[in-house]
Amino acid sequence: MRVPPELKYTKTHEWARQEPGGVVVGITSHAQQELRDVVFVELPAAGKAVKQGESVAVIESVKAAFDIYAPVSGAVSRVNDAVAKSPQVVNQDCYGVGWLFAITPSNPQELAGLLSADAYSQQIQAEAH
């Protein structure tokens, strides 16, 4: 299972990456593998204020719907229309073209407090047992 070392992670299987335009968010390879057949993605409106840990998007697989939580607080700065149009890109490239939305953070310390790649890898290994 790929866990890129340069990203930050949540316990709820989102990844986060600091970019000039804000903190970009997606779901991990482990998460997309568990969901399997992604058929619908519901994204927040740009500008929406979000709190860390709050549900801000929904990904639906054939079997069920899953909440996606904000890794950091702030305002949604951008959303990825490509995943809304072609939800399967979440399965195909979850760390790249399958990103979900970006947040302009209101508290920069929250990002630093997220899980490292090592800590996240340990968590998914622990969940598998």
Place this chain on the structure above:
Amino acid sequence: MNKTALHEKHRQLGAKMTDFHGWEMPLYYSSILEEHRAVRQAVGLFDISHMGQVIVTGREAAQALNRLFVSDISQVGEGHACYTLMLNESGGILDDLIVYRIGPEDYLVIVNCGNRTSDVEWMRAHLAGEAQLTDISEGRSILAAQGPLACRLLEQVLDARVTSLGRFGIAPIRTMGPASCIARTGYTGGDGFELFVPDAHAKRLWDLILASGRAIGAQPVGLGARDTLRVEAGLRLYGSDMDATTTPLDAGLEWTVAINKPDFIGKAALVAQKQRGLARKFVGFELTQGPVPRAGMELTVEGRRVGTVTSGTFSPVLNKPLGMGYVEAACAKPGTILTVTVRSQRHAATVVKLPFWQSERKELVDARSP
């Protein structure tokens, strides 16, 4: 948890397993959407050994079954089968099932696994005349090979009638022990076969079909795609789309009912309901895009609740969300625009005629409407 004789095969194939009415069954092996496409384009192999198998035999077996089921069992010839329903006295559906006439006085009845115990009790309690009932489910497996290439594949690997078997036909498989049969039936809306064999033959048959079919795209298929396939074909699922609180008229299954045969359990209630008229109807609806409608979601028209979703899925073939459910009779006409509310957002859903999808080969389409 109950396990089928093929449980180890599923593990070896890396299946994601799920609890289905107390049975540990494969949900998917690779992906639900991919397995679904394999069934529509090539052939998919299912383990459906969790389903119950009941034998009814005896000089008056046909008459006994004719009282238990809504269809005219006396019209089912040897080597043929029919899809039918078993009702309680109020006309409520106890189960939907297929009854196969495998001998002059011998019937094989395949029931839903969740209803097996209650079905057998009910049938025993209401079995009249010279007829004996045996639950033969233990020690027996059912494999289903479904899809447009299933016929070609099974013709190669089985010593049985395959190509010459008509829709809803059943014939013996000669090399696989007593009471081994092949039937041209299924739950996908397309061409396909179900194989009833003793457990001792199940693993070999499973491997043989997958190995021989690999080159033409045969794949193992789990219950996830079994559900998306049956929804696409507009086939009802017991426990979701119908139960003891729905009658065949409510569920749009009046075509199964031989209302003019002498008597059967539930007949009086159906006759009375027909005179009263239907308050609700079972419909299919589709969304052009958006989220997947799921069981329990409300259906409204202009803000007024008119019904409930009972099944929903995303169709990989039609590439849109589909749903089925009950609505007030006035809202059941194809073309009616309903609203389905998902996470407090409203989405338009258009009532369409079922099935959503059907095989282009008309001779293989089941009679699903009057």
